Amino acid sequence: MQYALLIYENPAGFARRDPPGDNEFVGAWRAYYKAVVEAGIYVDGGNPLLEPGTATTVRVQSGKRSVQDGPYANTKEQLGGFMLIEVPTLDMALDWAARCPAASYGAVEVRPLAPVMHQRIVRPDVQESG
Amino acid sequence: MRLIGANARRTPGDADTRRTVEAIARGSYGRLIAYLSARTRDVAAAEDALSDALIAALATWPRDGVPRNPQAWLLTAARNRLADHARHIKVQTLALPELEMLSEETDDGVLSDSIPDERLKLLFVCAHPAIDADIHTPLMLQAVLGLDAVAIARAFLVSPQTMSQRLVRAKRKIRDAGIAFEVPERDELPQRLDAVLNAIYAAYGNGWEGAGVDPLARGLTAEAIWLARVLIALMPEAEARGLLSLMLHCEARRDARRDAQGRYIPLSAQDPQRWNIDLLAEAERELSDAASAGKMGRFQLEAAIQSVHAEHARTGVTHWPAIAAFYQELLVVSPSLGARVAHAAAVAEVHGASHGMELLNGIDPASVLGYQPFWAVRAHLLTQLHDVPAAKAAYDCAIALAEDDAVRQFLMACRPE
Numbered sequence: 145m146q147y148a149l150l151i152y153e154n155p156a157g158f159a160r161r162d163p164p165g166d167n168e169f170v171g172a173w174r175a176y177y178k179a180v181v182e183a184g185i186y187v188d189g190g191n192p193l194l195e196p197g198t199a200t201t202v203r204v205q206s207g208k209r210s211v212q213d214g215p216y217a218n219t220k221e222q223l224g225g226f227m228l229i230e231v232p233t234l235d236m237a238l239d240w241a242a243r244c245p246a247a248s249y250g251a252v253e254v255r256p257l258a259p260v261m262h263q264r265i266v267r268p269d270v271q272e273s274g
Numbered sequence: 275m276r277l278i279g280a281n282a283r284r285t286p287g288d289a290d291t292r293r294t295v296e297a298i299a300r301g302s303y304g305r306l307i308a309y310l311s312a313r314t315r316d317v318a319a320a321e322d323a324l325s326d327a328l329i330a331a332l333a334t335w336p337r338d339g340v341p342r343n344p345q346a347w348l349l350t351a352a353r354n355r356l357a358d359h360a361r362h363i364k365v366q367t368l369a370l371p372e373l374e375m376l377s378e379e380t381d382d383g384v385l386s387d388s389i390p391d392e393r394l395k396l397l398f399v400c401a402h403p404a405i406d407a408d409i410h411t412p413l414m415l416q417a418v419l420g421l422d423a424v425a426i427a428r429a430f431l432v433s434p435q436t437m438s439q440r441l442v443r444a445k446r447k448i449r450d451a452g453i454a455f456e457v458p459e460r461d462e463l464p465q466r467l468d469a470v471l472n473a474i475y476a477a478y479g480n481g482w483e484g485a486g487v488d489p490l491a492r493g494l495t496a497e498a499i500w501l502a503r504v505l506i507a508l509m510p511e512a513e514a515r516g517l518l519s520l521m522l523h524c525e526a527r528r529d530a531r532r533d534a535q536g537r538y539i540p541l542s543a544q545d546p547q548r549w550n551i552d553l554l555a556e557a558e559r560e561l562s563d564a565a566s567a568g569k570m571g572r573f574q575l576e577a578a579i580q581s582v583h584a585e586h587a588r589t590g591v592t593h594w595p596a597i598a599a600f601y602q603e604l605l606v607v608s609p610s611l612g613a614r615v616a617h618a619a620a621v622a623e624v625h626g627a628s629h630g631m632e633l634l635n636g637i638d639p640a641s642v643l644g645y646q647p648f649w650a651v652r653a654h655l656l657t658q659l660h661d662v663p664a665a666k667a668a669y670d671c672a673i674a675l676a677e678d679d680a681v682r683q684f685l686m687a688c689r690p691e
Contacts, residue, residue, distance in 0.1 A: 145452045233454035234404055256451055 146187055146230045146257040147237040153224035153250040158195045160249075172245040180240065185229045192225035221250055228257070291336045298344045299328055304418035304504065306349055308392035310356065312455040317399075317417050318445040319356060327351035345389055393418060394508040395455040397501075401469040402453050409444045410473035416441060418504065419497055429477075429494045457509075467509075471517050471573060474501045478521050495525060506560075515564035516574030522557035523580035526550040538680035546587035554584050572608035575600050579616075594623035611637070611645055619651045627658040646675035650685065662690050 160169045180186045199215040241252040310320035327348045341347040400413040415421040427437035458466040478498035502518040530548035579600045601617035622630025642648040653668035669689035676682040
């Protein structure tokens with residue numbers, strides 16, 4: 145099964161990414177990423193996100209667009225990134241979530257990916273490789 | 275059992291066959307559900323399929339005779355029902371290989387003699403940390419024992435609709451989140467086993483509290499003991515045996531807790547002749563087997579305390595210093611408000627009421643506001659210390675907080691005038 149590891153961080157967590165850089169922090173993430181890839185469970189598509197201050201939230205209500213400066217929910221811990229993995233069971237996904245550096249300074253939400261509901265749409269001008 | 279009730283209404287016919295099906299269902303329900311759901315992860319679908327298989331048995335067995343291996347017959351019927359269902363809903367590709375594996379296993383005749391017992395895995399799934407702890411016990415009662423949502427709801431004092439919805443939601447999570455049907459690894463085992471033990475004990479506690487109030491609630495104590503026996507047969511861990519011993523001790527004294535008029539009798543005033551000797555003997559065997567592993571834990575300590583109380587039947591005295599020492603140890607292993615209050619009561623028996631009061635006074639007052647046993651013990655000790663006004667006030671709290679009418683009547687009789 146494929147799972148998303150949704151990484152939640154508080155402001156202090158986000159602050160640790162800033163240059164000149166926290167070597168311990170960067171090292172922990174690099175080691176984790178490497179372990180996930182080497183375990184053969186990494187699924188392409190995940191990424192860290194910039195800090196919540198860069199977020200803009202859009203809603204369309206009665207055809208009218210409303211734009212809000214900031215993230216969707218105004219909570220202390222914010223979505224800081226996500227990673228996709230493929231493992232057979234929730235228990236294994238939880239093991240990998242527990243190893244994630246963010247689990248120690250923030251929180252990692254584990255969610256199964258829903259089965260794809262629609263045919264994958266391929267732009268006619270782009271040839272699918274592989 | 276839910277299925278039996280439903281079947282009984284559908285086929286008024288052959289009573290013998292119905293009894294046979296009931297007996298087989300009672301003996302193998304959890305085993306069949308565990309076997310089917312361990313392979314598909316879908317507890318709800320396994321329950322539906324087995325329910326259909328039992329109905330089919332009631333329709334065909336009177337005509338064709340009871341099959342040589344009824345369990346295997348039911349399993350094959352349920353498996354076919356699952357496969358039909360999977361084809362109908364064009365199940366996610368994920369489930370198809372599992373269903374094929376299931377077909378191969380059942381067709382190979384591997385199962386003709388005995389179905390592998392996967393109930394241990396099912397128990398661990400029901401008490402998985404990814405499932406809300408409040409629903410662990412109801413899940414076990416339903417999936418392993420086949421209790422229906424109405425009976426579970428009654429025991430847990432919620433509406434049948436609410437209980438049903440919560441069970442459906444939990445089973446959906448087990449299926450969709452991909453919770454593993456596995457026995458946890460060594461390093462995780464103590465914590466995971468604790469969750470299973472707590473869930474089983476919750477089923478017992480529910481019936482125990484209800485003793486005398488609602489005769490229907492009493493049923494769950496038997497279910498809890500059954501679950502503990504299932505667990506021990508598959509995993510004879512010391513704490514599991516400690517839990518069974520604890521429940522058997524309480525069960526042995528059940529009838530002695532009420533007099534002929536239904537009045538509450540506290541442990542100290544119970545007639546040991548009314549304790550069930552067979553249950554006590556089994557409780558003692560379980561506890562000594564558990565203790566031989568040398569891993570003392572919460573349930574063994576609680577069972578040991580009950581064991582000291584039970585000694586009263588033989589010796590005519592209660593060895594309070596031992597009880598106080600076990601509570602002391604329990605406070606280290608598994609601190610709780612209940613253990614602190616009980617420890618204070620035991621110390622009062624050994625060293626006098628004032629020592630017990632000292633311990634009670636050390637408990638955070640905010641934590642005991644709604645805790646009935648605290649006020650009952652306090653009232654008892656203050657009476658011994660001849661502090662009548664304070665004792666009256668404590669009795670008033672204890673009486674107001676009592677949920678059991680028999681206990682309330684008992685306390686009202688104790689309250690000094």
